[in-house]
Amino acid sequence: MNHLLPWLLLFLPLAVTAANQLVLKRTGLAPIVSVASALATFVLAVMLIGTEGTAAFAWATIGDFHLDIGIKLDALSTGMMLVVTGVGLAVHVFSLAYMKDDEGKARYFTGLSMFMFSMTGIVLADNFIMTFIFWELVGFSSYLLIGHWYQKESAADAAKKAFITNRIGDFGFMIGILMLWGITGHLTFDQMQPGLQAFRAANPSIWVGVVSATVLCIFCGAVGKSAQVPLHVWLPDAMEGPTPVSALIHAATMVAAGVYMLFRVQTTLGTEVFEQLPASDVIAWTGGITALLAALMATQQDDIKRVLAYSTLSQLGYMVMAVGFVAGDAGMFHLFTHAWFKALLFLGSGAVIYACHHEQDIWKMGGLVKKMPLTTLTFAAGCAALIAVPGTSGFFSKELILDAAHKAGSPLFWVGALVAALTPFYMTRLFVVAFLGKHRSENAEHAHEVGPLMLVPLGLLALLALLSGYSFLNRFSPALPEDHSDAIHLNIVSGISLVALIIGVLAGWLLYAGKEKDPVCIPLLRDRFKFDWFYDTILIHYFQNFLAAVIHFFDEFLINGLLVGGLTRCAEGVGNVFRRVQSGNLQAYAFAFGFGVILIIYLTVFI
Amino acid sequence: MLALIVFLPLAAFLAILLGSPARLTAIGAAALNLGLALYAAATWHCPCWGVFSVPVLAKPAINLAFGFPDGMSAVMVLLTAIVTLAAVLSGKAPEGRETLYYGSSLLLSCGALGAFAATDMFFFYAFHELALIPTFLMIGILGRGERRAAAWKITIYLGLGSIVLLAGLVWLAGLTGTFDMSKMADAGRIDPVAQKGIAGLLIVGFGTLVSLFPFHSWAAPAYASAPAPIAMLHAGVLKKFGLYGLLRLAIPLVPDGLEAWLNPLLLLLLGNILWVGYVTVSQKRLDLMLGNSSVMHMGYIFLAVAALIAFPENPLARSAAIVLMFAHGISIALLFGLADRIERSTGSIDLADLGGLGKSAPALAFMFGIAAMASIGLPGLANFAGEVLVFLAAFKSYDGTSGLGPVQITCILSIWGVVISAVYMLRAYRNIFQGPAGTLTCSAPDITITDRIPALLLIVVLLAVGLYPNILLNLLK
Amino acid sequence: MATLNNYLLVSGLLFAIGLAGVVLRRNIIVIFMCLELMLSAANLTLVAFSRFHPSHGLPDSNGQVLVFFVITVAAAEVAVGLAIIVALFRARQTLRSDELNSMKG
């Protein structure tokens, strides 16, 4: 492999970040430079397709031990790079128009470049510490971009929430990395499997438990980053960021990094290992539950981006579930297709929001099909892919996951089927309410079609959304089940999913066509199953803050007051007793003196 | 040559006493010293650094001797020089108190340099104490808020800690029969019972100086009240003396004794990380929060020390401790320096009063953001390198077969501290720089160009070590 | 004939009486006299030891020399002491020891 290109791919965005921050932010060149770098990385990613190899340099060396920054190129990473840079390029271009009037434009593009650097690092990493490093860095970039409009309370809070929630996941991730290091003796992916085999051979009785625990710890990282229940709460809030950011980070790439990482672990440790681990069931169930709960919550959201955010959660749940069924390649394929169509949907919603003067409530839109037909068309393509209309990319990938669930004979298959019905339901609701019917607000009335800088990315992504399931495109997917073909077979799985699709669409259409306001109101779903309430009120407000206050009190009272103050007072008290002896009375002195003499004589003579 | 580095601040201090312009002299001396320290750190292997030695007492032999027994001293000297320059640059003396202000900063610097460079135990201890005196005085005289109470507290705590430490050191010197730290190991293995006693005294003594739980109550109020350069120098540099001492003396000389105290030490360092971590969460003022956070982060360095105690042949732990000491020194100095800027700019340090400062002071927001991120261990900044090495060091002996040992369990619990520090740091950043601007912040001036220099100096160091830790690790070879 | 122990007993008693006087009496002059009594007791001890440890057939002179010194010193002490006590009486118009307590603690 050519050594220069991958390093360039990794460090070009960093250089651009630095240049933007240090020099270019005052000149107005920052956006252009960032877009150019996105283009360049996309070209590099395309050039690297099909190459394999590794390269590394020591980042921290202590004696024989060293932590490396290394690059591992294989089908998985190059394919993932294509997704990252492809969506990245589209989003960069789209942002040029979307953020045109924003005064923090330079900061925004700096953040985007920073994100591209971090994401590239995760994808190319050849060892766990490097993964962790960039894992944290994407979190940081995401923090920057969610909080782009930092003067808005909600944006600032959302950014903080995203970072901290991810940190909680990383808590487990770090432990998992450390344990895996202990078990296999290595941090580099390529060297782990022999270590694991040796461990397995040496500890036939306990290895399942230990490795399961380790994998679950690592999975915690994915739960945080890929926003699985119960750490999913940050992702809907993250919609406070600019919409292109949502498209790039919170739909297509960063949130998928959890799945990518899990799949990397799975291939590294060996799929047959995973088949024996009870941890796999936990992963699958977590994914399934997330998919279901998120889909349910999506049905009752009014904010266009939040609907999409919950949809993202739900689809990520699918992918995680696939990994849990040791069908990570199916998950990766879904990741690949999902990246395109979800980015498309987000950018489409961005175009809508932009056109409606930052109106995000779907009930205040309506009739947009007439105002902005091209956007509507692309959005419809995205919808079709998401709800898995046969022939679209989403159909092929989702089918594979359901297939895997079916093969495993798990009840999760029915959960997946339910989600497959819910997805068309809420997407139909969204489409019908936002694009069809009459416009229901000033903003929607004055909306007009967006410019070419936005439309071109939308169009390209729409093509990919529809076509990326076919073999001329899906061979670029990071991973693909070997027996996959792009023909549509009718079997029990596809039958059930077709039925689900039809039920969902029909229900959505019947319920929402022509409605002025939401005819259904399920408080539990609107309150997002009270997760946020539970975290904010119970965990943060009552538990964490109360705990902190109590500990603070004890710190002041016990340690500072009793221990330290007590010791001081004790010393002073003894001193005051001593001072009592110095009464000033000569007789008492003489008496004390005499007493002392007796004591001394006793001590000297009789002891 | 090394003596030159140590005594240059002292010479500048005397020059200031004799009437030389205080700020200029201090900056000049600090800058010159940084140059020398850089050179020294790069070439510490050269035997020329180890020759300075003046006998002050013939029998028992005590020498005023400086040298680099290993890279750790060189790194600490470098850290001191960097923070000193940043501290004197960012200091702003009250009218008419320049002499005191800059003089004591220089004296503090001299003490710290002497302590890290001394090879004789007597001066190792003595220089540290020399540095404490200006700390106490400055907090009491030029501090703010509850300065008297805070100064009194730090005086008493550190005074008592030093005396406990002295008892341990004297015991050690008595058993080894020499004050030369490099020759102490030649005396042979110390009796285990004595080791246990010495180790206990050293842990409490050094621990108090490093604000080991539960001897930490002095730190937060003192740093909150201290003038910026003193807070920077003490929290950044001088506090590390205790850890340096543990690594330099305790670990090589009383390993068995330390091992006997391992489990209590693990509990105490968890106290630092979790207990003080939550204390930090409930702070309402930035300065107190930073003070507590500095206490909390000491726990991680203690974790490295504990890992070194538990697994003696663990070069990872030693390097981790040094990297983290260095990184924490730089980052906390940066935080204290910038907190002072925030207060100067807005007139308040209370988290509830501030908000939206990022709009009117973007450069300040950027720099503080970097400092905050460094403090919560973001990769790319030096602290992360230290922390990750600490965690790896703690898992050094874990192989999966035999469950998690106490060190690993402590490490796992400590990692939760990473979450805690994100909670309070981001909350502070959120409350100060984000959200809508308030009356105090809407027209607050941004950090001036001259004030940016010290902050940038520290940021560059943080980034350099963070992006490529081998810069620092190569110095340790 | 009186033995060494008899002398030592008497001198010990004298010493104890002196000490008791110092501890119990309130008048400074009396206390001072008791102190002299103690010195005399010590002198008696010295002389007794000197007498009962003859060297070359004569009482050992060391002890006796010290006795003379003690007497001299005691005289000087009395001279100075009485002067101070007189000054105190002039200033305070009292010689009660328990009234001397302006400094304590």
Place this chain on the structure above:
Amino acid sequence: MPAYYLEALTVTLGIVLLMAEAFVPSKAKGWVGIAGAIGLAGILGLTCLAIGPDAKPDAAWAKWPLWNFYTFDGLARFYKIFSLLCTLLVLLMGVDYRKVLVQFTDHPGSEAGTGEYHVLPVFACAGMMWLASARDLAGAFVALELVTITFYILVSYMRRNIGSLEAGVKYLILGALSTGFLVYGIGWIYGSTGTMNLLEIGNRLRESVMFSSVPIISGLFTIHQTPLLFGVALVMVGLGFKVGAVPMQIWIPDVYQGAPTPTTAFLSVGSKAAGFILMIRFLEPFLASPVTRGPVLGLLGVLACATLLFGNLAAIAQTNFKRLLAYSSIAHAGFLLLALAAWQPSDSELTSTLVVSFYLATYLLMTLGVFFVLAQVRIQRDGENITDFNGLGTTNPRLALALTVLLAALAGVPLTAGFIGKFFVFFLAVDSHLWWPVGIATIAAAAGFYYYFKVIRAIWWMPPADATPISLPPISAACIAVLTTAVLLFGIWPQPIWALLR
């Protein structure tokens, strides 16, 4: 020059000064003190010429029987220098202290009748110098009484001042009491060993080791252990009184507080040092003998612990600075006793004698320095409370700096002379495995740190009550400067004192 010339010269100086003071008509008496100081400085210069009989065995004087109860070795020379230096500084302090003195004498406002105050220390000095050479209990007793009786006068010198008189009477009664015990104790030792010569006592005890059952037969003589120890205990009572060991410390706070400040300084340095040198000389034979070593060391250990605890803890709550210094002087006595309790005989590298002497030398520098400042504060602020030092850092920063250094030295902060002394005491105690006393000494040092820094806190952190700066007269200023510099210098480079001792 035979060493005893030094004492003779000192006494002569005293007499000449006394005569001159009486017959030279002058209103101001400052010159007496200055003349005395100059004279003492001359004698101080002569100490380097002084030699003992070993240096010149052929000389006629070397064969005198005087050398049976007078010795001249390095230690003696050191303590003679010490006494001379201390007295010299006290005389100088007295010169500036006249302003207070004249308020409380028979003719208020006039210096008539204050001249003796500047002469008497010279006589006390002669006594101390003799003590440094004492080798015979009788001689030691007389020298000690010369010191003590002089102090009776010095303490109560302000005869219109109730405090001074009260202090004088208390010192007189308790001092005389301790003298009684001392003589009685000497009597018993004499009775048990048959001699008052310390060298001879040592010899007899050493010979008696061969028959180490009780009673011990030594040559012609039977040594009964019990009466011997009884005597030793009583003598220790007398000496403990001098050095301020608990429970014989009882007089110290009141007397120190009431006495004129230069006298307090003299008491706290000179008298204490005299007590310690005599204690060293006296204990040497008993510590050399295995029969008596155990009980004596035990006694010293207990005394050290009690003294350390009492002195330091009782000092914490003091508000009067002079009284605080009194407790501090007890506290330092505790450290010195600890060094003795950790007895290392003369063939070891670091002997207790050396450490005690070194400690006393540093103690002289710091304590006298502090007393110089205190005297000026007393004169100019008319008070001796810690609050009278408030804000000294703003009104006179240089004086404040000096006082800070001195107090830090007393507290034992490194790079000051005070630290090295404490350091060696700890070193000795640890070497001798005196764990309990070391623990107590640690607590004591911590408490000491606390109360000395209380004064530093007042100096720097408190606002001044009186904005007029304290101005230093030249003599005091020079002395404070020299002493502070010495404290710092010897803190970094203690070798000169060490060299003097060896």
